[in-house]
Amino acid sequence: MSYSINLGSWQSIFAVPSDVVDKHLKLAGGAQLKVLLWVLRHAGSPFEAEAVGEALNMHPADVKDAMQYWVETGLLAVSGGTFSPAQTGPGRSSREEAVPAAQPAAPQGSPVSSIAQGENRPTAVTQRASEPPKASRPLSRPQKPDSLFVVKRAQEDSDIAFLLQEAQVILGKTISNGDSATLLMLHDTDGLPVDVILMLLQYASSIGKGNMRYIEKTGIRWSDEGIDSLELAERKIRQLDQSQKAWSAVQRLLGLERRSPTAKEAQFADRWINEWRFSEDLIREAYERNVDAKGKFSFPYMNSILERWKKEGVETLEQAQNEKKPFQEAAGGEQAPSYDLEAYERSSIFDD
Template sequence: MSSILTIKDMRSASVTLVPDIFINEYMPEANGEFVKIYLYLLYVMHGRTAAISLSSIADAFSCTEKDVLRALKYWQKAGILKLEFDSERKLSGLSLLPLESASAAPASMETAVTVSGQESPAQQEEPGSPQPPKYLSPGAIRQLQKENPDIGQLLFLAEQYLKKTLSATDMQRILYFYDELHFPLDLVEYLIEYCVSQNHRSLSYIEKVGLAWHQENVHTVDAAKQRTNTWSRDYYAILKAFGIRGRDPIATEVEFMNRWMKEYGFSLDIIKEACSRTISQTAKPSFKYAEGILSNWRQNNVKSPSDIDGLDQQHQKRVKASEKGAETKSKAANKFNNFHQREYDYEKLEKQLLNQ
């Protein structure tokens, strides 16, 4: 058994106060560099420095301005920070929000810091990039649990499925489906149960599946079960076409198959044909090789097996034309050798030359 440590406070009077709730609920799940940035902002609030900018913060921690902005955006998403921008969409300031109820902090309770010199995150993001999920703050989660006892039951069941104690961030990610995407609680439970049944306990994986359901307007348990049953049959049909039996698809294979069926919109017949051609060419199952075939078919607007036959016929014509062209070039190259070559008596020629 380890001995008890005695801690003495011998610091000077000049200290930076860190809220206990930050240490207990926010800090454990955050990147260490992000924690440093937030602590530095608390330090700045005590007037230790006259002015700050993204560049000065970056210099203080030997990182880039983008790293600093990434940390600020993380704390804004966590609900304890609010970024402000001027008319030119440059980052001009930020507000430290109360940690207890970040989602409803009144303006009078905000503590502001002026920051200069960076474009807004909206300008930096690429067009069409997905917006980050809007997670509930820890305070909002506690309030939600008070209002609806079933929330606590859902989180308890989630811990049993995932075989771990949920962190504050875990709760945020699970309740995102209920609060933001308006999934019924029984659907959120089924989502977790289904992913665990597929040997996936990662919340990142669960989040991807849930977002896919939302995009497909799956908002009831019955609809989810119908979808998962259909897609499971399709997965195993594709594995069988590859000659793979006796195991479940792995995550990367699922990503390929989802792309073929959802993004490319191919039927099982077309996908199976690509699998068959893959085996013929490589003598082994290769999802990457099949991806090349299906990607090409997609570019050529293939919709049915007859479209594939049409592409094959065009390919054969090109091959024949190429072979005919090569044969023509070969004949032209050999034309010089097609004349009747004379036969010479080299011994007679040699005697004639010697007698001259």
């Protein structure tokens, strides 16, 4: 009698290094793990980034980025376009074997020409601990750290590991190596605490701007404004919410198309609604005078009308309408006033 064992799906298996689970499972993103598993499954067969991308529904550039991640973490080594397990020599870690010494920095955004491109990527990065107290922001932003340095920081600092994990939860997606580097720079270079960065991520996500470009730009601005605590971050977010509500009100009152305001437009709206606290009736009256006098709407011109009302203590629609009466009555008398309000408002002094 002959015997056999039916292993089913276990009939075909492949090996996965224990280090993947022991050291990298916590920090590696879904894209890096998917690419690694695909590559290990097809070990011994040549492959192109395009083929891996097609199989995993990923862009080839993301495939190259994922492979570079495993090179920089020391799991794989690459030579002449061929990947192999990183060899650890006496006195050296696999990470040191896998990543060559830092080379002169290449321009950011340079294209990756092959799946092995980037093995000589610079790893040098200036740490905040060694920097002197910054008096002003440098003219050029430092180069972002590579994925090796990001992983090292996460392993050394549980707060950084928590930041990178929570960022994926808040944004609802796996963040890329570049995104992780951006978040690390907001902490290490710009000095934002982890809890402030997480609050920024939550705010950006809540207004539909969870892209890393907006997050980085806003984070740098917060750093310049000295927002380094939860209290200051909450105050800033309340201010931003009020500014957004002010713009929405002005947009509605003036019949403007729905769009994001320019910085100057947002400043005008915030000033009229939140700082000067004009009523909707006064804002509408100023708009009508603007259009009557100039034939078109102009933010600076309308601001000049409201600014004059603020200085003169005009707080109601009745006061605004009555201010013209003395001039109109005087104009019907024997002597016209030397100061013509309507002519003043028609002047071009406040044009764009």
